[in-house]
Amino acid sequence: MNPTLARPEPRRGRGRLQLLLIIAVVLGPMLLASAMYRFDFWVPESRSYDGALIANGQGRDAIGVTATGKPHWELLVTAPHGCNEECRQLVYLARQINIGLAREAGRAGHALATSQALEPDYAQRLEREYPQLARYPLDTAAYSANPEAPAGPQLWIVDPHGNLVLRYDAKADGKAILDDLKYLLKISQIG
Known part of the structure; x- marks a missing residue:
């Protein structure tokens, strides 16, 4: 067998x-x-960002800001009614956040868009202490027509294509904004 x-x-x-x-x-x-x-x-109901998400593809022009220059991530402060104390605090915060990015600071910049001329002493101070601050004109008609744009000074995170990503009001926490921007830079393949 x-x-x-x-x-x-x-x-x-x-x-x-x-x-x-x-x-x-x-x-x-x-x-x-x-x-x-x-x-x-x-x-999940939770979210991983702190600001108000602008997820409808709006660009800077939707809030009345026309920008020129090289494309990069930007912390844009808008002041539709002149740069008051809240606006100045946001400008300072944007600069500190940019510095806080450390080695990634070259991928982002900070800017101010106002509808009115700045006070001469504050304009000189910005020239002296904030040499990398970009300045843009702000069209108040376009800004006020946009439902995403509240009346007071705001800080916006703008991507290199000019799209609005997140918005923060004057009471926002700088550490939270820095964390949001670091996360965006980490996952971004642009800028």
Whole structure:
């Protein structure tokens, strides 16, 4: 008697079960993710940013700012009614955040957009102490027509394409803004 002939044939059911398990492991997560998106269940309510997200593709021109220069990430302070104390605090904060980026500071800049001329002593101070601060004119008609743009001074994070990403009011925490910008720079493939 030949021992190779006496061996029983392998069960085919076990191989099919393994194939079905492999397909389930590969397709299962994709099907679950699609169902979560389609039927809106198990979606986290938390968010990883601190400011107001501007997710509708608006650019600087939507808030009345026309900018020129090399494209980079920007901390833009807008002051539709002149640069009061809150505006000055945001300008200072934007500069400190830019410095806080450390080695990534070259990827971002800071700017001020105002509708009115600055007081002469403050304008001289900006020239002296903030040499890298870009200055832009602000069209108040376009700014006030935009529902995303509140009346007071605001700080905006703008991407290198000129799109508005996040908005902060004058009471915003500088550390939170810095964390948001660092995260954006980390995940960004542009600028």
